[in-house]
Amino acid sequence: MATYPELGLFIGGKWRKAKRDMPVVNPATEEELGRLPCASLSDLQDAIDAAEAGLQIWSGTAPRERADTILRAAGLMRDRQEEIAQAITAEHGKPLAQARLEVIRGAEFFEWDAGEAMRTYGRVIPAARGSKLSVHHHPVGVVAAFSPWNFPMSQPARKIAGALASGCSIVLKAAEETPAGAIHIVRAFEDAGLPAGVLNLVFGVPSEISEFLIPQPSVGLVALTGSTVVGRHLTALAARHDTRALMELGGHAPVIVCEDTDVDKAALSGAIRKMRNAGQVCTSPTRFFVHEVIFDRFVETFVKRASQTVVGNGINEGVEMGPTANERRIPVLTALVEDAVSKGAILRTGGARHGDVGYFFQPTVLTNVPPEAAIMQEEPFGPIAVLNPVANLDAAISAANAVPYGLAGYGFTNRADYIDRMIDDVQVGNLSINTLEASLPETPFGGIKSSGYGREGGAEGLDNYLTTKNVWHSAQIA
CATH class of the missing domain: 3.40.309.10 (Aldehyde Dehydrogenase; Chain A, domain 2)
Incomplete structure (x- = not known):
């Protein structure tokens, strides 16, 4: 078994510990794998501050440069497939063969969205002479994302890939029971040269984190994969602040x-x-x-x-x-x-x-x-x-x-x-x-009815992470 990764929060381009922590347990043996730091309100404020600074850098970065960084990180994940898979199996329990496939699927999500980053086209609309009409897309802002424990690598990958490809920064709360997949993703982006503050990773008490992050003015999107009950709660919280929500919820x-x-x-x-x-x-x-x-x-x-x-x-x-x-x-x-x-x-x-x-x-x-x-x-x-x-x-x-x-x-x-x-x-x-x-990765994924709304993947996958601006430029003052 490869060494289980050292656990930490990643804020503003640096790893840190916290005063509180919790155990991560191997569900097959019930043995403790490590101690996971729990973010304090001060840590969360630092994460928001870092994400706001990262947004200024990343939103102004050329789509091709963003794509190149994402592809470098995805390549590192592929290179580290065995190390990541061993950690996923240790913390989640799934067979190693399935964990290996999950690492590749996570890399594929990044590779697809890297390509989509270069295709976030606007358009020019025919208009009367003397006027020019055009449509432009911009990053929605800081993304507050929440990923579940059942796929420790590929579920965080969906959220991070969409945000980074669109030019957003992100604060991700990954699952406390299975943190290693997200930690390995962050390590890959750190080594790929992603600017500090663009990607931030926190763990802790879920209600404390959501209730702090979602009301922040800079947060433009709340993205969750989780249960319908949690999704409805976070959607209601986001609605109180007129914040967009992307929800992939339960199924049957x-x-x-x-x-x-x-x-x-x-x-x-x-x-x-x-x-x-x-x-x-x-x-x-x-x-x-x-x-x-x-x-x-x-x-x-x-x-x-x-x-x-x-x-x-x-x-x-x-x-x-x-x-x-x-x-x-x-x-x-x-x-x-x-x-x-x-x-x-x-x-x-x-x-x-x-x-x-x-x-x-x-x-x-x-x-x-x-x-x-x-x-x-x-x-x-x-x-x-x-x-x-x-x-x-x-x-x-x-x-x-x-x-x-x-x-x-x-x-x-x-x-x-x-x-x-x-x-x-x-x-x-x-x-x-x-x-x-x-x-x-190339198909849009999401639900209807109580299974949520919005799509991840496919040509539609970046829509939630972008705003649309209509520009009407008249040659003369009307």
Whole structure:
């Protein structure tokens, strides 16, 4: 195991400690990895001051120069892939192979947005002679960003990439449970020559940090990936100060499996993908609505593969699923299973804690779950799959849409008319057909309904970080 990084706050181009700290724990072994400094109000004020100074420098830097700096940093992250991946596995628990892929995905986010930095075009609008009309884009200001614990590297990367590509400075509060990914990103930008103050990293008490940062006059955007509850709170706080908000919130992804698909391939794909990251993915396929004529075979294949999932410490060879990220997930998952079974669901495999050490939960499959069970409305954010039969595509779409969330959805079919129906009627921001991959750096990612608003990635990804100015220049005084 590579050395776990020294933990610190990064403010104004310098690392610092703090009077308060908290432990970072390996969720597979429950051993302490390090002590994480918690920012004081004085530290947060320093971070805002530094970001305001950094904004003056970075917003005036040519887009090509900004892109070059971002690409240098991304290259360093690729070079340090193994070191970063080992740290992610230690603090999060995910298998090392998945952590390695996460490092590359994080680098890809930076590389895509570096290219977009050079394409933040304005435009000239045809006008009557004697007038010139043009549209210009400017950085929105300081970004106050908040990233979650489930992807320690790639989630901070999305926020930092969008801000820096657009010419903004940023104060990022990354997850206290999994700080190493963000720390390695900052190290890469420090080594790539990013000016001091452009990128600042803090940790601490989430409510203290959000309540201090969001009201600051220089903060032009609040960006969060997190739960719907937290997103609504931060959105309300931002609205009180007329501050723009970018929210990627919770999901409860449906999977529609039509009668014409390859049943075994769809079931195997679903069982493997559901257990990725121990189900701790906002786009994780969870509610499977399977045509009744293929339901029994689908269940048999799915349950067999899910029960064979190799669970253990992610650093060990052959492990497919690590622990949940923290102790508090175990009773929540247990309660969801018990509630579903008490209301008539069939527990096919799993349903309880796995082992005596670490925060492991068994790969779990429930079938024939009634709509009144809590898990049909609440995202489990763990390794639990729900498999229900449906009579036809209409019933599947109705069930898919019967939640307040709309982040990701999936469909398995080879029929063009079924695909068109799902494109038109499944209420999600990201729909995937015959694949359980929800997004790429070059595609816009975000939700509808209670899953948030705004997009990260794709050509739309920088829109939230830029303001638009219309200029009307008349040759004569009217």
